[in-house]
Amino acid sequence: MTLPHRVALGTKHGKSAAIAPPLGRIGIAVSVPEGLDTDKFGTFTGEVARLGSMLDAARAKARAACKLTGLDVGIGSEGSYGPHPSIPILPLGREVLLLWDRTTGREIVEQVVDDQPRLASRYVADVDDLDDLIAQTDFPRTNLVVSPAGTTDYVKGLKTLPELVAAVGQAIAQSEGRRALVQTDMRANHNPRRMHTIARAAEALAERLSRNCPRCGSHGWGLVEVERGLPCSACGMPTPLVGNEVHGCTACRHSERAARGDGLAAADPRHCPQCNP
Template sequence: MTLPKRVALGTMHGKAAAIAPPFAALGIALEVPAGLDTDQFGTFSGEVARAGTMEQAARAKAKAAVALTGLSVGVASEGAYGPHPVIPFLALGQEMLLWHDAATGREIVEVLRDDRPTYDQALVASVGEVEGFLARIAFPEVAVVVAGEGASRPLAKGLTEARGVERAVAEAIALSDSGRAMVTTDMRAHLNPRRMAVIGDLAAQLVARLARTCPACAAPGWGRLRVEAGLPCADCGTPTALPRTEILGCTACGAEAAQSFPAAPDWADPGQCPMCNP
């Protein structure tokens, strides 16, 4: 199996700028179909809820790109951002890039997590309060979304001028029952340089994987399939929820190989042990 010379990219927020260069280095050109409305698969600002998982959304976009271009392989990305599950006041981002071969059904998925995303929000009760928020998010390189508190649709998005933000905030405050407006970083890639850079890193990660061939069948795309937990407790040896093993594999022939999780220690801290620290 050889890699195609052209693949379809299911995106409409300028992600080709970040994804195309690593692919070009591997001799693969991206084709972005005109008229693909990826917002139908979900938006960050809430007008359209994402149906299903990140992987399902990325697959739907990749398949739509295949259908519109007639190419055999579609690539699409999907991101998720929210509060950090463990560390208060921090945000966490997760990006996924999915390669879908429509002829064989074969898929290759790479993920990358961002511990320092440009993702933030603030509830404000006056126009004056929005200044501090704009100062801490690298505005106007990062655009802003404004909504009334609790509103299901934003009043304005993609705002990159302070006056526009202030006008929208004043309007959202006037319209909302609570008298407060929610201002949020715009997470669309072309309006969030940090997100665009992370997507570029992820594209390089997928390209590096495509350059690795399967030791069993020589197909491109040898890489991580999943991570298994069970790092043993240093005191009692009980398996913990911490990662222990990385399963590498080939989604063309099903070959798999296990290796130690990269950078994992030999033993887990007893503080993480379900027996020593239940």
């Protein structure tokens, strides 16, 4: 199976700026359909709930892009941002890219994690309360979203201080509790850090598409599964950390077990349920 020469990208938020260059370097051109409203698959601010998983949303975007362009191969991108699962006081971001071939139904998925995303939200009762949030979010490069507390009356894409101050003042006046909710705008074209993370995912996808299956020769050889149980360096018992990777091909389903890509052979005892119950 050969690489596609052109793929459809399901986006309305400028993600082609991050995704097209890495794919272009391996000979794949990206087409963005006009009129595709990807917000119908879910919004960060919650007006539209995402149905299903990140993969479900990315898959829906890829298929919608193919339908509008008439191309056989599409790419969908989806992000998820929130508290770190192990350290809730810290934020964590995850970006997924899914390539879908409608002639075969084949999917190739890559994902990356960002442990320092531009993600923040805060209730403010006065415009003077904005200073810390502005410093934390790298405003105005990262745009902000404002709403009266307890409502979904969002003003998005705020990128100048006068706009922000006016929106916060109006939101406070409209809120029953006299507070405004100020959040980072997580749409890709309003959040440079997120766009950078999407570019990393695109680099990973391009690299994967450049690798061929050792059995059938198809493109897309890469990580398909992980096996947890990395042994503790102190007691040798298995830990929740990844012990092995499974690399495979989604065309012929051939797979091979491999050591962790980072070369780590044993876990620190702080990750061990036996040593650190």
